[in-house]
Amino acid sequence: MNFVKEPMAIENRSMEIIAPYLRDYKLNEAETKVYSRMIHASGDVEYAKVIKIGAGAIEAMKKALLSGCNIFSDVEMVRTGINKKKLASFGGEVFCEIANPEIAEVAKKQKITRSMAAMRHFGKRLDNSIIAIGNAPTALFEVLSMIKEKQIAPAAIVGTPVGFVGAAESKKLLAELALVPYITVEGTKGGSPIAASCVNAVMYLLNNDRV
Numbered sequence: 001m002n003f004v005k006e007p008m009a010i011e012n013r014s015m016e017i018i019a020p021y022l023r024d025y026k027l028n029e030a031e032t033k034v035y036s037r038m039i040h041a042s043g044d045v046e047y048a049k050v051i052k053i054g055a056g057a058i059e060a061m062k063k064a065l066l067s068g069c070n071i072f073s074d075v076e077m078v079r080t081g082i083n084k085k086k087l088a089s090f091g092g093e094v095f096c097e098i099a100n101p102e103i104a105e106v107a108k109k110q111k112i113t114r115s116m117a118a119m120r121h122f123g124k125r126l127d128n129s130i131i132a133i134g135n136a137p138t139a140l141f142e143v144l145s146m147i148k149e150k151q152i153a154p155a156a157i158v159g160t161p162v163g164f165v166g167a168a169e170s171k172k173l174l175a176e177l178a179l180v181p182y183i184t185v186e187g188t189k190g191g192s193p194i195a196a197s198c199v200n201a202v203m204y205l206l207n208n209d210r211v
Contacts, residue, residue: 011040014040015036015040018036018039018040018045019032019036021039021045021048022035022036022048025048030058030205031053031058033201033204033205034051034053034058034183034198034201034202034205035047035048035051036201037197037198037200037201037204038051038185038194038197038198038201040197041193041194041196041197042189042191042193042194047185047189047194050185050186050187050189051183051184051185052175052182052183052184052185052186053183054175054178054181054182054183054184055178055181056181057156057181057182057183058183058202058205059181060155060156060180060181061130061155061156061158061181061183061199061202062202062205062206063155064128064129064130064155064156065087065090065092065130065202065203065206066090066206067091067128068090068091068092069090069092069128069129069130069155070092070093070094070095070125070129070130071087071092071093071094071095071129071130071131071132071199072094072095072096072119072122072125072126072129072130072131072132073094073095073096073131073132073133073134073195074096074098074115074118074119074132074133074134074135074136074139074140074161075096075098075115075134075135075136075192076096076098076099077134077135077192077193077196078096078132078133078134078135078192078195078196079094079095079096080196081134081192081193081195081196081197081200082094082132082196082199082200083200083203086200086203086204086207087203089207090203090206094132095122095125096118097118097121097122098114098115098118100118100121103117103118103121104117106120106121112138113136113138113139115133115135115136115138115139115142116136116138116139116141116142118139119139119142119143119146120142120146123146123150123152124152126143126146126152126153126154127152127153127154128153128154128155129154129155130154130155130156130157130158130199131143131154131156131157131158131159132157132158132195132196132198132199133157133158133159133160133161133195134158134160134161134162134190134191134192134193134194134195134196135161135162135163135191135192136161137161137163137165137166137167137169137170137171138166138170139161140157140159140161140170140171140173140174141166141170141173143157144170144173144174144177144179147179147180148177148179153180154180155180155181156180156181156182156183157174157180157181157182157183157184158182158183158184158195158198158199159171159174159182159183159184159195160183160184160185160189160190160191160194160195160198161190162188162189162190162191162192162194163188163190164188167188167190168186168187168188171184171185171186171187171190172186183198
């Protein structure tokens with residue numbers, strides 16, 4: 001069987017296949033690339049209908065990345081999916097504390113999720129960062145609460161938690177409050193690969209060399 005084997009050729013052909021599905025969305029070049037990578041990560045062109053990019057979000061993420069910002073994620077799957085070598089080339093790192101036994105103990109004592117406890121643990125380190133949440137609605141709710149009550153100031157939030165309990169509501173609140181620049185997806189869809197693909201898309205807008 002003949003099939004495409006070269007990674008960039010596979011990616012380029014994927015983007016060619018996706019392109020016609022975005023023609024009616026009146027996206028600029030940067031938005032098109034972010035949409036395309038999120039769709040590519042999902043394998044679902046219907047994602048275009050639910051992606052929501054807040055005003056200035058891509059530019060805010062680019063500026064933060066160029067300043068060497070760190071990225072904080074809710075789960076290891078998001079951390080794993082982010083191109084860490086590319087991020088390091090800008091001077092940043094990606095952090096996730098959900099597997100930390102101390103975080104688990106705090107979560108148990110406070111009767112909250114580990115992802116919530118992790119965000120509280122990060123605290124002011126979230127200032128000027130990109131927060132990438134792909135799995136836990138509770139983490140997104142917690143971050144929004146911290147912005148309002150603790151005056152943390154992230155550069156942007158990629159909020160794509162997936163599921164049927166709190167996911168749609170947390171993402172709707174993210175967009176309605178618009179406390180910081182954001183990228184999200186409406187409804188129950190989402191997931192760690194979607195969050196990671198969004199971050200990677202913006203990094204590749206800055207530098208498309210693969211490292």
